Amino acid sequence: MKLPRAIQDMRTIKMLLTAAETQAQRAGDGLPGPEHLLLAALDLPDGTARRAFERAGTDPAEFQAAIDEAHRQAMRDIGVLAAGPSRPLPEAAPAGGLYRLTAPGQEVFQAAVRLAKAGRRSPLRGAHVVAAAGDQERGTVARALKVLGVDRGALTAAAGEVLTGH
Template sequence: MFKRLMLRFRDMKTISKLISGADEQAHISGEEKPGAEHFVLSALNLEDGSAKRVFEKIGADTNDFRGAIKQQYTDALSSIGINGVATDIHPDPVEPNIMLHNSQPSGQELMKSLYAIKQSDKNRPLLGAHVISVAAEMEHGVVARALKVMGVDRERLAKLAKNEIESN
């Protein structure tokens, strides 16, 4: 009973850090609400280090992922004839001014999936690798396209994330 209570407390701290980190990543990007890509960036910075280890095992790192996200926007602008100069513009960070957390649909989907995982596995702590596992399962959106740009096999990434989770 005490062990489960302590695990729940630890998970709540992890979720708090994950959400605040995702908000920070979104604000740095000039966005008000975090998407799944911001949660992945946040997971890569969590203290448990599991997300970072999974990325290292697949030969990627935070900067690769951040660059691949940026590439999504560059490609989108290029597809409508806007090249070069416009992609070098960096948005001003957004100042947070919300009382309750709100995220983009992809961020909401990711958090719902994390909740479902925790409901089915109440004996392990929530780790950054859980976020990577969920993100690897996403077939559409910025995360899926960024991983594709990086040449990351999503199935292999999901398997490495699950192995990392099971080793803890």
């Protein structure tokens, strides 16, 4: 028996936002942003976010390292040199309750939901988040994709192809 789309969406949203919150906490960030949503989408069980990255010609496992490099480059650009490798932060449990996102994170999440609704029969999937995040011209996701050598438009198109089965 298939779950109604609304129930599927709620489960996906809970997984996505809980994982994004955990990603943000691990990174020492107060609230999840687009990069945390994208990292969370890559781990969704539907696998569509990973397939979109692969279709765009990049290894999704390299996205976290690209985020780290984008942050290092941004720090170098403003004249801050890293003292050495940072130590890993302890595992953080999600705070629970209401989910909150940065303003750009909210934009990406809302755009992903709009994309899913536009698909009428498609529940929210990881590739919706990829397409929404790929549309951002600035920010950590755009810089990390540049580090990976991935064209944002190509990634967004790949996400659309994965969603439509082409």
